[in-house]
Amino acid sequence: MTKEEFNPKILGFLCNWCCYAAADAAGVSRYQYPPNLRTIRVMCTGRIDPSFILQGFAEGAAGIFTGG
């Protein structure tokens, strides 16, 4: 499968204190990663209601990433 064909939409929920901070740190260190992720910052992954995940898939997410 070539890169052009597979271009998934990924929805991410990032914990403010760890994963969101890590994503900032990745930027500061200029690490490069594919631009397929769209993120929602939460104050803790504990905030993620299971329905958010289902809603994400219903809205067309190919995958959902939770970082916490």
Place this chain on the structure above:
Amino acid sequence: MVDAYNEGLAITRPIHIDYPQAVPATYFIDPNACLHLKHGTCKICVPVCRSHAIDFSQQPIERNLHIGAVILSPGFGKIPEEAMLKYNYGKHPDIVTSIEFERLLNPSGPFQGEVRCLSDKRHPHKIAFIQCVGSRDIGCNNGYCSSVCCMYAIKEAMVAKEHDPDCEITIFYMDMRTQGKDFDAARIRAEEQFGIKFVRARVADVMPWGKNLKLTYSTLGESHHFEAFDMVVLSVGLDSPKNAKEFARIADIELNNYEFCKTDSFAPLKTSRDGVFVAGAFQGPKDIPESVTQSSAAAGIASALIKQQRGAGVVHKSYPEEQQVGSEDEVRIGVFVCRCGINIASTVDVPNVVDYAGNMENVVFFSDSLYSCSQDAQEVIKDKIKKHKLNRIVMAACSPRTHEPLFQETLKDAGLNRSLFEMVNIRDQCSWVHANEPEEATRKSRDLVRMGVAKARLSRPLPEQTVPVMPQALIIGGGVAGLTAAENLANQGFHCYLVEKNDRVGGHATNMQDTLQGENTGKMMRELISRVEAHEKIEVMTGSELVAVNGFVGNFSSVIKTVKGKKESELTVDHGVVIVATGGREHRPDKYLLGQVKKVVTQKELESQLAGKAKDRAPDSVVMIQCAGSRGDDLKYCSKVCCNTAVKNALRIKEINPESQVIVLYRDMRTYGYSEDAYRQAREKGVVFIPYEVDHKPEVEKKGGKVNVNFFDPILREEISLSPELIVLSVGIVPEDTENLSKLLKIPINENKFYLEAHVKLRPVELAVDGVYVCGLAHSPKPLDEIIVQAQAAAAKASIPLVKGCVSVEPIVSNVDKDMCIGCSICASLCPYQAISMVKQEDGKKKAETIAASCKGCGICASRCPTFAISMGGFTREQIGAQIRAFGEIGQ
């Protein structure tokens, strides 16, 4: 006229703002270029200024202030041009100083951040950095090391490589002095990841040669080399301020022999005059984190001195009355997209994102901004809020983790509740991580802005809450750091509990004899301990440790366990802040036969031996091995103090036994700052310093009755084997156990097990948890004077909430809708912070209630509530749902 801020490399107007982030960001008239001030003509600016802000009749005025303490922070001066003449500076435009090169790299610089030769604007393919220009140079009376140049050269080289990955960069150095916390990691990254070349050599000459510059240099033990470069950067040192003598005369303070402020190691910020303190590079060349640390420390010392006057003359900031924003009011969103110089704009098509935002429902204002965080940008935001009656602001810029408070303050200044602000991260999590995919990065920025706007539509003003602070401090660790911090806080008037696990306070510093500068450490420690033990506001708890901690900034409650003989007791103390000063200890590597043969000792053991009375305490032949077990070995890092200790002990040996042959095998001698003087002195006294390479380390072996040191001498270019009387290892420093406390206090540690500060440059003594501070060896290895300053800084920072008397609670806490709550208490049982209590209502039924001060806003309660009775401030179900829906619009 030439732009002085850009080192004369660009031009500017006689009326200008120095640079985008200048404070205050106000235009000023340069008297050296103004036709009126110079020639009495023109004055055209007066009538054209609509706000009548130009008044040429103003004269300098002298004012008398009655003050209790003075802090001097005039910074540093420039290296004289004569020191650069030997490198033909000024004879060719492509020989530049590192300060000029810094401007060339900067987006607000002469070429908007593109690296170009000043001669013909071409992109340089080969750049050379020459280190130690105007430093470690007795020719220009700058015998000291400027401490910062190695690190800034690495940074500049890496940034230049980011601009142009094909550019070849070589750094010519004597010793790479990357001794600071995690600095060695940057040096390794520069070499391995960026391909920057490091060459240990002395540059003899820089010669213009056609379009290029020819460098003549000699490496150790080899003949001369010639190499052509497009550009040569002189890594200039930090000189004393230009007017240091005059400054010293006015302040009536003494200077040292290099015309920096004279201080001593045990009171590093105290000048020769009582009540006058110093902070920053005027105390000695130093980098930003150390300058910031010193400034906090100086403020803390001054604050203790004038504590009776605390609060007098304070003007409380007042905010305009908050505009009421109800759910029925029209939503009027303003979207600002930050360029962040070129940080965002070089990747993301900012105008495209701005236009896209403009087409969204409820967005009534949209604009870009060069630096949204600059002071003038705040004025613009306030102005736009008023002009367009904005009641929601979406800022697409960097991370809310660093910049949200700044913009929220701007909203408050404009009469808007700060919860009506939403930040979209298109720098750290977009432009920087998709640097090679501008189209995708632009698309992602548009999506993130759309999601942010969707969330902002549903933002509501949230109430501000404050909780009182317990004005007491808990200090963990009774070494020099903990003692100093306790004394400072107690002098500021706050009660301190000083917890020390051993039976006595003082830590490792009590075993030290003297400093490299010859000051008596033992005497200083005895005095410090007796002052602390006698202080009425300090409760010293030896044989004690922290076993549990609850609460949050302003209201911690900790359990301290004390063991005295067989008696064990526990005490609960309430306190508002915690200072972590748990220290470090000598690392004993299982190498070089340490611990196996008597002839191999550590520098610490040698120091004790030299302080003794034995006649043969300074043997006739000594070999010292630097970085034993450090810098990529057992320990990844440099321990900062070992080179100084080695030089100190070598000098002491030479003092006791001048005939002794002392050889120091080293990788880089890191005698930074004024310690360079001692290094030079050691060489003059005949101590031999021989460098070794990391892939060719010295070896210690036992052969027959002898213990041999084998090493390669790069000047003789042969393997040498010696059998000295004593082999001394310069071993590193490891932190005392940090993992346990890290879990108790929920504070992060780095890969080397030292505590990780909240921000390396801006918050160097604060930890990620509010109200918890760090100092001393628990933060990183450092010498005594730096530990003392850091402890004073931690105390100064810790005193801020204690002085304030209250802390404000972030409005992100949970909120229970009592009508919807069925009293199931699932939330109360799941809350990790005990922040929900079940309270009996009038009808006898129990309902959940949030204890705002304990709530961290994690939202576990909200996501588990079966009736959706709990909402989170700023992260409501509706808001997150709207973000997910907006996510679904990708590609539509």
